[in-house]
Amino acid sequence: MSGGAAIYRTSIGHVRRTPLRNAFTYCSYSWYVDVDALPVLPRWIAPLAGFSAADHLGDPAGSLRGNVERYLATQDITLDGGRITMLASARVFGHVFNPLSLFWCHGPGGELRCVVAEVHNTYGERHCYLLHTDSAGRATVPKAFYVSPFNDVDGRYRMKLPEPGERLAVSIVLEREGQQPFVATMDGVRREATVPNILAAALAVPLAPLRVAAQIRWQGIKLWARRLPVIKRPHHPSQEAVQ
Template identity: 65%
Template sequence: MAVSAPITPSIVHTAIRHVRTEPTRNEFEYRSYSWLVDVDELPVLPRGLRALATFDAGDHLGDPDLSIRDNLEAYLAANGVGFSGGRILMLTNARVFGHVFNPLSVFWCLNGDGTQQCVVAEVHNTYGERHCYLLETDLRGAARTPKRFYVSPFNDVDGEYRMRLPLPDSSLHLSIVLAREGQAPFVATMSGDVVPATTRHVIRSALAIPLAPLRAAVQIRYQGIKLWAKRLPIVPRPHHQPQEAVQ
């Protein structure tokens, strides 16, 4: 079934919410903005505004000397998925004044006829590591996958993720639930409006939320300090085994 692909490039004004219920409750929400782009047509802002958004293959999976498309296709091939030449839409944070942090980037891989072949969710932690989840989503954009990657120092890698990652149109509604037997100790949601990435919207977004990627990194670390202060036990970080074609 063909999906309705949004106009790119676009700015997504987001509200990001994290809710932790086990072993202690903690929740927070912050405003930010992301970019929705076609990896073959990455935006290049006018010279005077370029520091507000740049896109670098080195910020994502694979070989930093290759393109994002080449790296994503290599990852898919390494996982037995034949995909070549279709459209790839990416939701991500751009570099702002040289800084970027992407807790989650999402890649929607569309066939030439407009049908969606798969989704790749790329997760980064604050230790400089990354992991990709290859998903076959249903018509609601939902999929399940075992948790394989250490993200929070207060959660091990047990359980599964129940994700809903539908391709946005005029709005975005994503959710990730960490599920364990009889409980869902962590839920993250990301929602917002999608608008064309005109010069006016780029400037307004940057003024409304300066250094948005840095703010995300600070929020995550600040919440970690709060949980540590509550004496929440820290789970030792296991050795990270890099995935083929990811890093």
């Protein structure tokens, strides 16, 4: 391995409070890496963790750092060579699905300048939220992206995205008209990205990207069966430098 990469074995919870109540929790795992020092796995386990710029914002033929920096440039932010760390799922046997990827963007002195929250939906679209978090990792931002067929794009997200240490604790709360109709959380414990820990995570959650996508769709089928109204997906214009 390289770059001090880590794996977080995660518990992910979704709670929908209105107009129908629905809650579920599932287990997965995420990688935490420096985009300039991506893990290099032994050949025999390399299919368990692949990292590609094509799975994230920007030019598929570019680099993760270059693509993040190009997006930040559209927001008049420069990092001056500072570190960028990423929390995301890796490719497993060629498959990947990241409902949420997070990039913590630092200045050359190590100070956090911003966080990029990249959201993917199951329709193959992506959207990046630029966040200036406080000392506890908190920020709010208007919702601007259609994720669920049962939720429109009204409201604001209240996010808590502290850069992970020994523990990972991320939360996203949708706020609308004094209510919180949807809450998502992701919690986990850090493990070094050693071969035994990589194998343990892959065995605990086989084909994790496919399982996550299937679980999301299954919950959607259950909500549709309960006759929760489907909201038409609006056109989502591509963001500059995001694609």
